[in-house]
Amino acid sequence: MKFSSEPLDLSDNTFVILRDLIHERTGLFYGVSKQTMLADKLSIRVKELGLESFLDYYYLLKYDQSASVEWQEVINALTVQETYFWREYDQIKVLVEVLLPKYLERFYNLSYPGQPLRIWSAACSTGEEPLTIAIALHEAGWFERIPIEIWASDASSRAIHKAVSGVYRPYSFRGFPESLKAKYFSAHQEEWQISPLIHNRVHWSVNNLLVESDIQYLAQAHFIFCRNVFIYFSEASISKTVNFFYQRMFNPGYLFLSASESLLKLKTNFELQEIDGSFVYAKQKK
Numbered sequence: 041m042k043f044s045s046e047p048l049d050l051s052d053n054t055f056v057i058l059r060d061l062i063h064e065r066t067g068l069f070y071g072v073s074k075q076t077m078l079a080d081k082l083s084i085r086v087k088e089l090g091l092e093s094f095l096d097y098y099y100l101l102k103y104d105q106s107a108s109v110e111w112q113e114v115i116n117a118l119t120v121q122e123t124y125f126w127r128e129y130d131q132i133k134v135l136v137e138v139l140l141p142k143y144l145e146r147f148y149n150l151s152y153p154g155q156p157l158r159i160w161s162a163a164c165s166t167g168e169e170p171l172t173i174a175i176a177l178h179e180a181g182w183f184e185r186i187p188i189e190i191w192a193s194d195a196s197s198r199a200i201h202k203a204v205s206g207v208y209r210p211y212s213f214r215g216f217p218e219s220l221k222a223k224y225f226s227a228h229q230e231e232w233q234i235s236p237l238i239h240n241r242v243h244w245s246v247n248n249l250l251v252e253s254d255i256q257y258l259a260q261a262h263f264i265f266c267r268n269v270f271i272y273f274s275e276a277s278i279s280k281t282v283n284f285f286y287q288r289m290f291n292p293g294y295l296f297l298s299a300s301e302s303l304l305k306l307k308t309n310f311e312l313q314e315i316d317g318s319f320v321y322a323k324q325k326k
């Protein structure tokens with residue numbers, strides 16, 4: 041069935057309660073200047089459901105038995121999946137060339153004998169970030185040296201579905217070395233399929249950073265990459281998320297945010313370190 045493309049009217053009062061509910065469940069924050077954008081993004085879904093107003097949609101999300109399914113629709117409609125291979129690669133270089141050797145020498149053998157080293161890409165979108173990490177580790181020979189687990193999750197089921205398929209459009213490769221593309225991808229019509237050798241290194245799942253029970257296992261990691269998601273979060277949601285990371289991470293543990301994100305204004309126990317020109321938040325042995 042076709043629905044009119046006109047967005048439904050979102051009154052000021054309904055906007056406030058709806059955006060506060062979305063903020064509480066997802067961390068995504070819509071200020072007043074984004075009222076129209078929120079209406080645009082959710083209108084189609086409200087009409088698809090045959091509802092007459094955003095207030096009805098609010099009640100469905102808050103109280104209906106089917107709400108958990110509907111929340112996935114909200115997340116798929118609101119999230120931005122922008123990502124690409126080799127993005128902010130300097131931090132991954134620091135992981136591979138500085139932090140892993142340090143771990144191996146100083147902590148890993150002593151503190152966690154036999155336990156795999158865990159790297160978590162916590163808002164991995166369609167998978168380019170964790171696959172970049174896997175390629176870099178493979179290139180450096182790390183998988184032959186110690187057991188390493190790479191976990192990758194995102195709140196959007198649509199993004200994870202694409203990540204699991206492992207097929208990428210040319211746009212995902214801007215800045216990616218051609219030699220590595222030839223080595224780790226095969227042409228798949230107009231697109232590119234990642235080699236199973238790399239793809240099988242990553243465990244994929246749908247998890248919401250704002251739901252502690254969703255991420256308590258994953259956050260028990262030595263390295264967490266949570267890049268380019270806090271730009272959409274309120275300060276309160278960022279604090280809640282990173283303080284939970286801190287509580288659950290191994291010690292020492294390292295958190296990578298993107299260059300445009302910072303924890304400096306927030307109250308956290310992480311220590312900011314600059315390593316080879318990249319910033320990393322460290323949970324340090326005390």
Ligand SMILES: C[S@@+](CC[C@H](N)C(=O)[O-])C[C@H]1O[C@@H](n2cnc3c(N)ncnc32)[C@H](O)[C@@H]1O
Nearest residue numbers: 066119122123163165195196248249267268269
């Ligand atoms: C711009 S992408 C970043 C992808 C990758 N980390 C990078 O830096 O290229 C942001 C991702 O955050 C995800 N996201 C937004 N809110 C989230 C939440 N509450 N829990 C988990 N993921 C979330 C979105 O679905 C989206 O895929």
